Amino acid sequence: MEKIALIVAGGSGTRMNTEIPKQFLPIAGLPILMHTIKKFRNFENSLRIIVVLPEEQVKYWKKLCKEYRFTVPHEIKKGGSTRFQSVKNGLRGIKPGCLVAVHDGVRPLVSRNTVKRCFVQAGKTGAAIPVIDICETVRMVDCTGNQMVDRDKYKLVQTPQVFVSDLLIKAYKKPYNDSFTDDASVVETIGQKISLVEGNPENIKITTKLDLTVAEAYFRNVT
């Protein structure tokens, strides 16, 4: 099956209090989004890479690529006003029978093994997502108060979330719902079961300045 990476980079800079959208901020000397693209290119050279960007950022991105002499081949598609709409736009033109990895542009620290595990498992079951254990004690809060729960039963979800394209295309025809916090939650609405594979702890989503600090440290020490 043809493998595709659909990298969604829809962020503005609002949560960072920066003018530059977070996916363009540099870590270890290179904009975050370039690190992310490189991860997928290095995973498999024949992988098709599609980057979904807000329309108003496309010009800036092309300028950045020139500036950094970034020549990793990738297609650019225009995003929508929500992540859901951006993924939907990115799926346009993708044929059935492919394996599509939907990935957050601001997760440059995904490991090669995480990507591999997701593709391999999705090839078998149709849908696979990476998860990690929760190390802290967990409490559940409801209207009656709060109580400890068994943390071993809960997992934190990352990306890439890999699906046979037929499933993604079908699921993304459903109307948008507030409970869609990731792609697996969309694909589940058509009755598809989701396989869980092991993620890597440093595969964080960079959304705050604190995350940026952590990511910098990881790049220096881990990669």
Place this chain on the structure above:
Amino acid sequence: MEKIALIVAGGSGTRMNTEIPKQFLPIAGLPILMHTIKKFRNFENSLRIIVVLPEEQVKYWKKLCKEYRFTVPHEIKKGGSTRFQSVKNGLRGIKPGCLVAVHDGVRPLVSRNTVKRCFVQAGKTGAAIPVIDICETVRMVDCTGNQMVDRDKYKLVQTPQVFVSDLLIKAYKKPYNDSFTDDASVVETIGQKISLVEGNPENIKITTKLDLTVAEAYFRNVT
């Protein structure tokens, strides 16, 4: 009410693959445990600080204090073979009517405001612990498979966990149970309700080399 910090530092170096127990590893030029002690001293100068250490580490710790000219006053008590037993040992000699903050020695990044919120709330309700939101999508795994849950209902628990000493002393007389992953879970067994207050995201528990990297970065950029 008299305020006491009971700092539990029972770790060996096994998860770090280091010979030095993790609480003695330096970040930003100072052993982790010294940072932690300083945080409580800086919170309130009259605070009584008790550090619980494995018996075989006490000599080394005293040597370290000399080496680093660490003069913050603190008492040392000998730990047990489990965290539960260490807290129990630490409680010996503590009178009713105090407010006791049980804190992990390897959480040097707790903020002054987190400590304050816990003491203030425990003074009102008897028991208060700091929690933070979960930013990732969460899945629950059981024997039938896995499903997404509403992450807003779940919180990650940190320390210091602050209690009126009467409650702690009573609860720690109960026999040990595998479900005791923190002090709140022990105190709950005597029917006490636990108040949740806001923690601070960088208040991580340093247990792996990756955590050490993150903590180093936080110290450089956040504190």
